[in-house]
Structure formats: structure tokens, C-alpha cells
Amino acid sequence: MKLKVVTSDGKTGARTGGPSTRHLLREAAIELFMAKGYDGVSVAEIARSADAFPNQVTHHFGSKEALFVEAASRAVLRSAKQAELRTRDSKSNEDHTRKLISYLLGPGSPAVMMFAEAMLMARRKADLQEIIRETVAELHVAGEAAMVDTLMRTGWRVRTTPDIITRGFWSAIFGLALEKAALGERFEYSTAEAVALMMINLKGNFSDPRG
Amino acid sequence: MKLKVVTSDGKTGARTGGPSTRHLLREAAIELFMAKGYDGVSVAEIARSADAFPNQVTHHFGSKEALFVEAASRAVLRSAKQAELRTRDSKSNEDHTRKLISYLLGPGSPAVMMFAEAMLMARRKADLQEIIRETVAELHVAGEAAMVDTLMRTGWRVRTTPDIITRGFWSAIFGLALEKAALGERFEYSTAEAVALMMINLKGNFSDPRG
Numbered sequence: 001m002k003l004k005v006v007t008s009d010g011k012t013g014a015r016t017g018g019p020s021t022r023h024l025l026r027e028a029a030i031e032l033f034m035a036k037g038y039d040g041v042s043v044a045e046i047a048r049s050a051d052a053f054p055n056q057v058t059h060h061f062g063s064k065e066a067l068f069v070e071a072a073s074r075a076v077l078r079s080a081k082q083a084e085l086r087t088r089d090s091k092s093n094e095d096h097t098r099k100l101i102s103y104l105l106g107p108g109s110p111a112v113m114m115f116a117e118a119m120l121m122a123r124r125k126a127d128l129q130e131i132i133r134e135t136v137a138e139l140h141v142a143g144e145a146a147m148v149d150t151l152m153r154t155g156w157r158v159r160t161t162p163d164i165i166t167r168g169f170w171s172a173i174f175g176l177a178l179e180k181a182a183l184g185e186r187f188e189y190s191t192a193e194a195v196a197l198m199m200i201n202l203k204g205n206f207s208d209p210r211g
Numbered sequence: 212m213k214l215k216v217v218t219s220d221g222k223t224g225a226r227t228g229g230p231s232t233r234h235l236l237r238e239a240a241i242e243l244f245m246a247k248g249y250d251g252v253s254v255a256e257i258a259r260s261a262d263a264f265p266n267q268v269t270h271h272f273g274s275k276e277a278l279f280v281e282a283a284s285r286a287v288l289r290s291a292k293q294a295e296l297r298t299r300d301s302k303s304n305e306d307h308t309r310k311l312i313s314y315l316l317g318p319g320s321p322a323v324m325m326f327a328e329a330m331l332m333a334r335r336k337a338d339l340q341e342i343i344r345e346t347v348a349e350l351h352v353a354g355e356a357a358m359v360d361t362l363m364r365t366g367w368r369v370r371t372t373p374d375i376i377t378r379g380f381w382s383a384i385f386g387l388a389l390e391k392a393a394l395g396e397r398f399e400y401s402t403a404e405a406v407a408l409m410m411i412n413l414k415g416n417f418s419d420p421r422g
Contacts, residue, residue, distance in 0.1 A: 117331055119393035123324075132393045159412050167405035168383065175385030182330035182343045194378035201370050202412055 022060040024050040029071040034110045038068055038117065065121055069128045072111070072118035073135035079108035080139055084146045093156050097199045101192055104173050105180055112177040119174070140166050159202050169199060233271040235261040240282035245321045249279055249328065276332055280339045283322070283329035284346035290319035291350055295357045304367050308410045312403055315384050316391055323388040330385070351377050370413050380410060 019027075028049040032041045043064050047054045061067040083103040090096035104112055115135070122128035143166035151158065158165060172195045180187045230238075239260040243252045254275050258265045272278040294314040301307035315323055326346070333339035354377035362369065369376060383406045391398045 113334075116389060119389045120328055120331060122393045124395065126395075129393060129395055129397055133397045136390060136394070160408055163401075164405040164408050167402045168409040171386035171390060171402060171406050172379065172383045172409075173386065174389050175382035175387075178327060178330045178385050178389065179347060179382060182333045182340060183347070184335065184337075184340055186340055186344045190374075191378045191382060194375040195382050197371055197375050198379040198383075198409060198413055202409055 021050065021052050021056055025052055025057060025060060025067065026071055026074060029067050030075050033068055033071055034075065034114060038121075043067075062127070065125075066128060066131070068114075069118040069122060069131050072114040073131055075111035076115035077135060077138055077142070079104065079111035080142060083108055084142070088150075093154075094196075094200050096150065098196050100169075101173070101176070101196050101199075105176060105192055109177055109180065112173060113181045116174055116178050116181070136170070139170055143169065165199070165202055168202075172198070232261065232263050232267055236263055236268060236271060236278065237282055237285060240278050241286050244279055244282055245286065245325055249332075254278075273338070276336075277339060277342070279325075280329040280333060280342050283325040284342055286322035287326035288346060288349055288353075290315065290322035291353060294319055295353070299361075304365075305407075305411050307361065309407050311380075312384070312387070312407050312410075316387060316403055320388055320391065323384065324392045327385055327389050327392070347381070350381055354380065376410070376413055379413070383409065 025046060028046050029041075032046055032049060043057045044054050046067070047057055057064065057067055061070060083100050086103055087096050087099040090099055118128075119132055122132045140163070144162045147162040147166060150156070151162065176192055176195055179191060236257060239257050240252075243257055243260060254268045255265045257278070258268055268275065268278055272281060294311050297314055298307050298310040301310055329339075330343055333343045351374070355373045358373040358377060361367070362373070387403055387406055390402060
């Protein structure tokens, strides 16, 4: 049985002997928003699922929109981590790139789409923009670190810096996810393959005439 | 003075001696949605601006969402055309790519963002998906044609096919536009530059070891 405890310093989310209310609310929000979309979920439902009160959402996050953006940010960072873990054993650069894209457009796509929606939501809202900015920066840093790691392990050559490849990769993934969500079954996989080929061309382990 | 005429065959938008009501509604929608966003504009306001009745929106487009998706589609196709016209005189591949991206993230960005929003709106809605699918296909066809034209004119070499480059380009542009909209002044131009370098690398007019 879960405890329903409202601490006096709820702002920090501190709660004795278990995950904080803030944490539980965010986890419930990730699950519910991902399943039913922003409009399909009420604050009351999220609170109920986290064994909390609706006003605790306002207290910890400020608004339903801010909770959505925080949930989407956490979800996309987890998806990125999963994509990295599942592609670690790739045997070639081509294999690695295709696996990354397949994961992010497949099992990882609800999180990527949720973050795309959060990005649209954050327009002209300074507090939400700040969460998006931090998340995009984290995606870039984590992606760059994973790439440097892969390059050191495999000796694959790249045409440009891991920083540039990572930034370009995420822009293309956000765009692909948007197209795939919009087109549903009508999405043409040749578009995903085009992005894969773009990345493979950049990361190609062939001898560069200028290298 | 504009005429307010409701024709019996309004479905085809036919109206004697002037642009059809359908056309006027779509143009008014482009202007108003681009200025004030989806939620900031009412159907009544669009109808008023097109000198039409609100029920004509329903008649010609079915819903406010469908009108938005049609308006966004037309707007992004126009922006793409403008981007092409304004970069025709580029002196090098690098210059061409940077000018394209600058236009689409600058003067062309309201249209690109509107289309990104329309893509999110079209999720799980078959009739809206069909409009998005046609528009994306048109963007690909027009982009490929423009690229083939440029390559024939300049003799620039590319690493892969114009079809792949065009598809990859638009995915990256949609992603970049989303990031720029979400981050506002916090958007880092190094991300746009990363996409430019990705494209330049693909389109580079250097000797390819495999060519």
C-alpha cells in the first residue's frame, strides 16, 4: 500500500522512506500522457495514479503544461539512453546508425513524439523553454559522449566532429518523428533510410581525401 | 468592395469573376493563423476576413483543424518555393546550403512551424494525414527537381542521390524549426550550422574516393 504523505517542505519533494511525490507524479504523468496524449489525461487522473492530490501537481510543477514538458523531457532522455545501450554491440557504422534510427522511430518513438509536442508547447513560454533547453543540451552531451566512446572502441573514422554529428542527428530525428507521427501508415521508410544514409555518409569509415 | 456570394455548387468553390470562397478562406486562414497561432484565431474571424460566413468554413474544409492543415500545407510549399528562388544564384554548394537553411529558419520559419504544428495535429486523423502526405510528397518532388537543376547548372558533385538528399534535408529542417520554435532566443545556431555541414558534406564538390 502506498502512503499518501504531504510534507511541509513539499517543494523539495522530500518524503520519508520512498520516492518523492514529485517523482511519483512525474512517473505517472509519463505513463498516462504517453498512452493517451496531452488532452486525454487530466491533472486529477495523474494525481490519483500517483496517490497524490491534484493541487500537488500545481505545487510541484506549476501547471499541467509544465508537468507535460518535464515528463516528455525525462522520457526522451531515457529513450536516448536505451537507444545507446541497444546499439552498443553494432558491428559496423551502417549497422549502428540504422539500429539507432530504428529504435528511436520504433520502440522509442512515443517518447520522441512526446518531446516534439513539448517543444511546440514551449513556444513563447520562458519557463518551459528552459526545461527544453536543458534537455536538448543533455541529449547533445550524452550523444557526443556515446559517439566518442564508440569511435575509440571501433576506430571508425568520421568526416566531421562528434558534436556536429550529434546535433545534426537529433534535428533529423525530431523531424523524422514528426513526419512519422503525422503520416502514420503512410510514412515512407525511404525518408528514414535517407537520414540513415546521410549519417552513414558523415560517419563513414572510409579514407577521406582531406583526412 | 468584395462580393459575398454563396453559390449552389460551393463545394467546388466556383464563383463568377473572382477568386473562389474556398481560396479566400484559405488565404485569410494562412495570414491569421501565422500571425496569432491556432488557438488565437476563431473560425468566425477567418470567415469575416474572407467576407464569408462561418458555415462556409465547415462546408469547404470540414473543420477548423482541416482548414489549418490546408493553410499550413500551402504556406510551407510557398516558403519552399521562395527558398529555391532566393538561393538560385548561389556561388558555391556551401553558400547554397547555408542560404536555404537561413531562409527556412528565418523569413520562412513561420510557415515551416505552422506545418510542423499541422503534422502533430494530423496524428491518428486519416483525412488530415492525406493532406500532409501530399504536401510532403510535393516538397520532396519540388526539392529534388530544384536540386537536379542546380547540379546540371553548376556541375557540383554529390555523394548520394538528390532524392535522398532532399528527404534528409526536409527531415532535418522540420527538426530544426521545432527546436528553434521551442528555444526562442535560447536556440543555438551551432545546431543549424551542424545541419548545414551535414548537407554540405553530402553535397560537397570534392573528389569522392569511391566516385
